[in-house]
Amino acid sequence: MTSPTIAANTRPWLDPAAKPFISIRHITKRFDDVTAVNDVSLDIFRGELFCLLGGSGCGKSTLLRMLAGFEVPTAGQILIDGQDMAGVPADKRPTNMMFQSYALFPHMTVEKNVAYGLLREGKSKAEAYQRVAEMLRLVKLEQYAKRKPHQLSGGQRQRVALARALIKQPKLLLLDEPLGALDKKLREETQFELIRIQETLGVTFIVVTHDQDEAMTLATRIGVMDEGVIRQVGEPREIYEAPNSRYVADFIGSVNLFEGKAGPAAPDLMRVETGDLGPVVVPPVEALVQGQNVWLAVRPERISLERHRPEGRANVVEGVVEDLAYGGHLTAYRVRLDNGRVISVTQSNRLRDEDPISWDERVFAIWQPGAARVLTK
Amino acid sequence: MSAGAVPWRGLRRSAVVLLGGLAVAAGLGVLPLAADSAGSLALVAGGLAILFAAIELGDGFGLSRRWLVIAVPMLWFLVFFLIPFVVLGRISLSEVVIARPPYSPLWERGPNGELEIIASLDNYRFLLDDPLYVNAYLSSIKVAIVSTVFALLVGYPIAYYIARSPEPRRSVLLLLVILPFWTSFLLRVYAWIGFLRSNGVINNILMWAGVIDEPLVMMQTDFAVYIGIVYTYLPFMILPLYATLVKLDDALLEAAADLGATPTVTFLTVTLPLSMPGIIAGSMLVFIPAIGEYVIPALLGGPDTLMIGRVLWDEFFSSRDWPVASSVAIVMLIVVVIPIMWLQAVQNREAPE
Amino acid sequence: MKRRGWFLPITAVLGFVFLYAPIVSLVVFSFNDSRLVTVWGGFSTRWYGELLNDGQMLAAAWVSLKVATMSATMATIIGTLSAFVLTRFTRFRGKLLLTGMVTAPLVMPEVIIGLSLLLLFVAMELTLGWPAGRGLTTVVIAHSTFCAAYVTVIAQSRLREMDESLEEAARDLGAGPVRVFFDITLPVIAPALVSGWLLAFTLSLDDLVVASFVSGPGASTLPMVIFSKVRLGVSPDVNALATIIIGIVAVAVTIAGLLLRRQMKRS
Numbered sequence: 001m002t003s004p005t006i007a008a009n010t011r012p013w014l015d016p017a018a019k020p021f022i023s024i025r026h027i028t029k030r031f032d033d034v035t036a037v038n039d040v041s042l043d044i045f046r047g048e049l050f051c052l053l054g055g056s057g058c059g060k061s062t063l064l065r066m067l068a069g070f071e072v073p074t075a076g077q078i079l080i081d082g083q084d085m086a087g088v089p090a091d092k093r094p095t096n097m098m099f100q101s102y103a104l105f106p107h108m109t110v111e112k113n114v115a116y117g118l119l120r121e122g123k124s125k126a127e128a129y130q131r132v133a134e135m136l137r138l139v140k141l142e143q144y145a146k147r148k149p150h151q152l153s154g155g156q157r158q159r160v161a162l163a164r165a166l167i168k169q170p171k172l173l174l175l176d177e178p179l180g181a182l183d184k185k186l187r188e189e190t191q192f193e194l195i196r197i198q199e200t201l202g203v204t205f206i207v208v209t210h211d212q213d214e215a216m217t218l219a220t221r222i223g224v225m226d227e228g229v230i231r232q233v234g235e236p237r238e239i240y241e242a243p244n245s246r247y248v249a250d251f252i253g254s255v256n257l258f259e260g261k262a263g264p265a266a267p268d269l270m271r272v273e274t275g276d277l278g279p280v281v282v283p284p285v286e287a288l289v290q291g292q293n294v295w296l297a298v299r300p301e302r303i304s305l306e307r308h309r310p311e312g313r314a315n316v317v318e319g320v321v322e323d324l325a326y327g328g329h330l331t332a333y334r335v336r337l338d339n340g341r342v343i344s345v346t347q348s349n350r351l352r353d354e355d356p357i358s359w360d361e362r363v364f365a366i367w368q369p370g371a372a373r374v375l376t377k
Numbered sequence: 378m379s380a381g382a383v384p385w386r387g388l389r390r391s392a393v394v395l396l397g398g399l400a401v402a403a404g405l406g407v408l409p410l411a412a413d414s415a416g417s418l419a420l421v422a423g424g425l426a427i428l429f430a431a432i433e434l435g436d437g438f439g440l441s442r443r444w445l446v447i448a449v450p451m452l453w454f455l456v457f458f459l460i461p462f463v464v465l466g467r468i469s470l471s472e473v474v475i476a477r478p479p480y481s482p483l484w485e486r487g488p489n490g491e492l493e494i495i496a497s498l499d500n501y502r503f504l505l506d507d508p509l510y511v512n513a514y515l516s517s518i519k520v521a522i523v524s525t526v527f528a529l530l531v532g533y534p535i536a537y538y539i540a541r542s543p544e545p546r547r548s549v550l551l552l553l554v555i556l557p558f559w560t561s562f563l564l565r566v567y568a569w570i571g572f573l574r575s576n577g578v579i580n581n582i583l584m585w586a587g588v589i590d591e592p593l594v595m596m597q598t599d600f601a602v603y604i605g606i607v608y609t610y611l612p613f614m615i616l617p618l619y620a621t622l623v624k625l626d627d628a629l630l631e632a633a634a635d636l637g638a639t640p641t642v643t644f645l646t647v648t649l650p651l652s653m654p655g656i657i658a659g660s661m662l663v664f665i666p667a668i669g670e671y672v673i674p675a676l677l678g679g680p681d682t683l684m685i686g687r688v689l690w691d692e693f694f695s696s697r698d699w700p701v702a703s704s705v706a707i708v709m710l711i712v713v714v715i716p717i718m719w720l721q722a723v724q725n726r727e728a729p730e
Numbered sequence: 731m732k733r734r735g736w737f738l739p740i741t742a743v744l745g746f747v748f749l750y751a752p753i754v755s756l757v758v759f760s761f762n763d764s765r766l767v768t769v770w771g772g773f774s775t776r777w778y779g780e781l782l783n784d785g786q787m788l789a790a791a792w793v794s795l796k797v798a799t800m801s802a803t804m805a806t807i808i809g810t811l812s813a814f815v816l817t818r819f820t821r822f823r824g825k826l827l828l829t830g831m832v833t834a835p836l837v838m839p840e841v842i843i844g845l846s847l848l849l850l851f852v853a854m855e856l857t858l859g860w861p862a863g864r865g866l867t868t869v870v871i872a873h874s875t876f877c878a879a880y881v882t883v884i885a886q887s888r889l890r891e892m893d894e895s896l897e898e899a900a901r902d903l904g905a906g907p908v909r910v911f912f913d914i915t916l917p918v919i920a921p922a923l924v925s926g927w928l929l930a931f932t933l934s935l936d937d938l939v940v941a942s943f944v945s946g947p948g949a950s951t952l953p954m955v956i957f958s959k960v961r962l963g964v965s966p967d968v969n970a971l972a973t974i975i976i977g978i979v980a981v982a983v984t985i986a987g988l989l990l991r992r993q994m995k996r997s
Contacts, residue, residue: 120903454875563936
């Protein structure tokens with residue numbers, strides 16, 4: 001096996017001179033008059049675990065199927081390791097796919113399923129089955145080699161599908177909702193298992209998922225897709241902390257959005273006049289014109305609630321606790337401001353508070369200037 | 378990848394040679410086979426040889442094999458299903474002549490060597506003028522409608538009963554409905570002769586029970602034809618009905634009852650409308666073949682049971698008037714096209730996606 | 731629907747009596763010593779003996795078996811191909827035409843199919859010299875055509891419900907399209923093809939009308955011989971033949987049922 005070239009700690013996407021391993025250039029796919037993927041360009045680097053995240057029908061699966069060779073792009077180019085994939089059929093591509101339904105051949109044993117790809121390469125049976133045994137050990141299924149797929153549990157099937165897709169040591173592994181069919185607990189365990197295997201083999205992964213927690217846990221980088229376009233590409237932290245648009249801010253986690261107008265430019269802190277909160281102080285944003293329409297995004301966990309008005313602080317608003325939901329490790333509040341606007345606030349229950357803030361209490365909500373993200377889109 | 382393809386190709390090349398040789402040998406009568414079997418063998422082996430050779434050729438020219446896969450069924454159905462109708466239409470326009478084959482050619486050389494196309498609508502005019510044919514069409518439609526209604530009345534309760542039965546019993550009953558279909562159709566019609574004859578099973582039982590003194594005349598009547606059609610086509614009515622009724626959610630019936638509907642009202646306002654696709658499909662599956670039915674009226678019907686399938690058969694086999702038989706068939710085709718289209722529309726609506 | 735009336739069960743029972751009474755009477759009277767089929771004259775198996783000595787009947791049975799085997803095989807090949815083409819190729823010229831051509835034979839009156847095919851064979855013989863006369867070959871072609879339509883329907887529904895990603899997975903693992911068809915598609919739809927073959931076999935064995943049109947001298951099928959016999963009235967050796975056919979079907983269904991049960995238990 002090739003020695004793993006892991007990019008886990010290096011971040012080639014920060015280096016403008018780094019050569020991408022997979023280049024997707026202006027890819028468009030139209031079905032009749034529906035545009036499933038619209039002019040997407042994306043660079044992915046060797047050893048990455050890249051997640052395409054989006055709701056159903058956003059085009060993420062179509063993009064994946066174009067990489068695998070099941071769909072032909074209407075326009076654009078795909079390069080894998082410098083090689084143009086145009087005209088290369090699915091069976092000749094250096095990619096393998098793990099299907100959402102797993103697509104295990106029902107009439108073959110686990111062993112035969114996993115060996116299938118190697119035998120198509122023209123490997124001898126002896127060599128193929130030796131490799132199959134190794135691979136089954138890696139996914140901890142040695143004793144299930146002779147079983148048929150319908151005799152396995154969901155988690156075992158998922159691992160067979162993974163082993164089958166990995167055995168040809170593809171340059172690129174495509175995973176379509178790899179954990180979608182598993183229950184919640186198994187899914188959490190499998191996430192780390194998937195990362196372990198990916199790091200052991202050093203294969204580049206592209207994962208399609210609709211589950212943001214899954215994307216956050218797995219990915220080196222996430223591409224958020226919507227209506228056939230990629231809205232933002234970034235590391236999980238970047239996507240969450242510095243969304244580039246209202247769509248991404250709202251799609252990942254929950255957020256309070258306020259519309260406002262930018263105040264005059266300032267060196268350290270600038271002001272935004274909002275209709276709901278009045279003036280709000282935020283860190284300065286470049287290339288913002290005074291009077292420009294902006295939106296402020298404030299995550300609920302960045303706001304804290306106080307019973308008494310804090311002295312000498314900016315960004316304080318007053319309201320009444322309209323509703324709360326106790327969730328064990330945290331409590332979610334809905335606070336109605338005096339002008340009628342409702343904001344969400346979550347407070348982590350770090351202490352056993354004998355007297356927590358409760359319904360109908362008058363409270364003050366405060367946040368740091370840096371907690372608010374100014375969005376122009 | 379190429380390693381896997383090579384032995385496959387060698388196999389195919391030898392298959393071309395082998396099958397081609399077999400076809401030629403069978404065609405030339407070298408093999409010790411009956412002429413008929415030799416002909417079929419030559420056809421099958423030759424066809425496969427051509428197929429494999431075409432794959433080779435296509436590969437040689439770097440063509441995609443897709444067209445080949447499409448071409449095989451397409452050509453078969455074109456030649457043996459669609460073109461026959463063209464021939465049928467063409468012969469329906471010719472005249473009967475005493476020759477082999479007994480119809481006039483489509484064109485003839487005139488005295489000066491010019492081509493004369495011979496085509497006339499005389500046969501169709503004849504069909505319209507002779508009341509026998511018009512009556513036969515009308516009577517076929519009548520028989521088909523009556524039989525369909527009876528089949529629906531008999532089939533609906535059975536289908537409903539099966540659909541409402543608990544699982545192990547449901548499969549068994551369904552199997553029992555399909556089972557007669559696997560035995561010979563002709564023999565099942567024949568069985569009714571023994572039942573309906575004047576000294577048949579029904580008359581014997583009724584006379585023994587003292588219900589009647591004289592045997593009822595049931596054979597060679599329209600009644601016998603209705604029975605025969607309902608009997609043979611009942612599974613075709615029950616299966617589509619069952620398919621829609623089994624999908625009916627129990628909760629709908631409970632909801633109707635909960636909202637104050639009596640069982641009868643529930644049936645009329647919920648069950649019946651929801652089973653409409655099954656009713657239409659089942660009715661068409663009985664009605665369409667019943668129109669052209671030949672065997673049942675020939676065996677169970679009387680001399681005055683006029684049905685168009687029988688008229689066509691007699692025209693062809695007894696009168697040897699191929700052109701008139703063809704025009705009868707063309708008109709029959711037009712009569713059944715409308716219900717066929719309707720059936721198609723219902724089935725397309727049933728299977729969306 | 732917990733309290734069910736008497737109406738449904740009674741009509742269902744009557745319905746099944748209607749379906750089976752004639753078949754039962756066929757079997758019973760095949761063991762009747764009297765020639766007057768419906769009058770009981772004592773138990774006897776003489777009609778079975780007579781049937782086995784009826785050379786014409788046996789020859790026709792042999793013809794029918796040959797025709798049915800060949801037609802069912804041809805029909806399965808053509809039907810599988812057309813079902814595959816119709817479900818897997820998204821768009822091609824003539825798709826609508828093919829769809830129409832494979833569904834129409836299902837509902838087309840048999841007399842029309844028979845007559846039009848005969849006229850085709852005659853016209854082909856005139857222009858191409860093939861098929862020379864009517865006989866086994868022409869019956870096999872005719873039966874293959876309408877049976878292929880039934881096989882197409884069965885194969886099509888199985889192909890539709892089959893997970894297409896199975897085929898994609900095989901492509902993805904390096905198998906070419908032909909390889910995928912034989913490695914994956916065919917084994918997965920095999921049970922449907924077996925039932926399609928059996929259905930085609932039965933339909934071919936059962937057909938009287940089409941065969942009467944396209945058959946020729948020396949190629950009379952079993953239904954043709956039976957028909958000419960029963961046209962003249964009831965005859966007890968036909969009852970004996972019917973009983974044998976029913977017996978074969980019953981045995982086949984029982985075996986199929988047992989196999990199915992074993993398969994279900996295993997999985």
